[in-house]
Amino acid sequence: MPNxxxxxxxxxxxxxxxxxxxxxxxxxxxxxxxxxxxxSMRIQVDAGVADEFMRKPAELAPLPKELVHSIRTDGTVxxxxxxxxxxxxxxxxxxxDEKLYAPDEMxxxxxxxxxxxxxxxxxxLFKVKRTYKGVIVKTRVSIQKEFxxxxxxxxxxxxxSRTRERLDEVVLSRTxxxxxxxxxxITINEMGDESE
Numbered sequence: 001m002p003n004x005x006x007x008x009x010x011x012x013x014x015x016x017x018x019x020x021x022x023x024x025x026x027x028x029x030x031x032x033x034x035x036x037x038x039x040s041m042r043i044q045v046d047a048g049v050a051d052e053f054m055r056k057p058a059e060l061a062p063l064p065k066e067l068v069h070s071i072r073t074d075g076t077v078x079x080x081x082x083x084x085x086x087x088x089x090x091x092x093x094x095x096x097d098e099k100l101y102a103p104d105e106m107x108x109x110x111x112x113x114x115x116x117x118x119x120x121x122x123x124x125l126f127k128v129k130r131t132y133k134g135v136i137v138k139t140r141v142s143i144q145k146e147f148x149x150x151x152x153x154x155x156x157x158x159x160x161s162r163t164r165e166r167l168d169e170v171v172l173s174r175t176x177x178x179x180x181x182x183x184x185x186i187t188i189n190e191m192g193d194e195s196e
Contacts, residue, residue: 008041015076016043016063018083023049026063026077030105030165040064040102053087054100061090062102094125094132096170097162103132110169111137111155113176119143119155122170126154126188133157134188135170147180154191156184 008029016023024045030038040062050057067089069080079086093100103125111119120139125132134154144151159182161173172179179185 010071011041011068011077014071016079017072017076018079018081018086021049021083022046023063023079023083023086024061027060028165030168039066039104049083053083054090056095058095058098058100061100062093062105064089064102092132094135094157096157096160099163101163106135106170108168109163110167111135111172112169113172113179114161114174117176119172119176123152128188128191143176147176149180154185154188155179156182156188158184 008026011026012028014026016026024043027042027044029041043061043063044059045054045057045061047057050059050061054061063079063086067079067081067086069078072078089102090100093102094106095101106122106125109122111122113119118140120137120143122135123138124136126134126136134156136152137155138152139149143149155172159172159174159179160170163170
């Protein structure tokens with residue numbers, strides 16, 4: 001495939017186009033020890049494109065690497081798909097702090113509470129009616145003992161306040177004991193495995 005030959009360093013700060021429409025500018029990718037797991041780059045989306053093609057505009061969004069078709073002679077990046085395909089991909093994301101994240105950008109991240117305490121690691125995402133509502137977290141043994149929680153639990157997306165790109169962490173908006181009492185936490189953990 002043509003996109004395999006491009007290194008992220010070659011693509012940084014390049015403008016991205018679908019045909020003649022500028023989508024935005026590539027600003028980087030998630031820092032992850034296993035680069036093969038990262039299938040999306042980060043793109044700063046033009047405001048007009050965000051307004052037109054997102055349900056709720058976001059400044060930063062994922063750009064799936066497989067959509068990169070080529071680098072044009074003027075240095076801009078050409079995508080292989082239409083704006084509709086990009087719009088469809090942006091619907092299948094997680095919104096944290098007004099930024100969109102692809103599922104591959106969320107996996108393996110450490111979950112911390114707002115005091116910096118590590119709760120566990122994200123192993124999967126949880127959908128309800130085709131929308132990501134939560135993440136599945138493999139909890140630390142010390143957290144299991146102290147709070148009496150299971151080895152894996154679900155944390156609602158709404159409980160997160162921000163991500164730390166360099167440290168590969170997602171930070172909760174409150175302490176873990178407060179998260180445990182949130183109605184959204186209780187609801188998502190009482191649901192069966194059948195999320196659709």
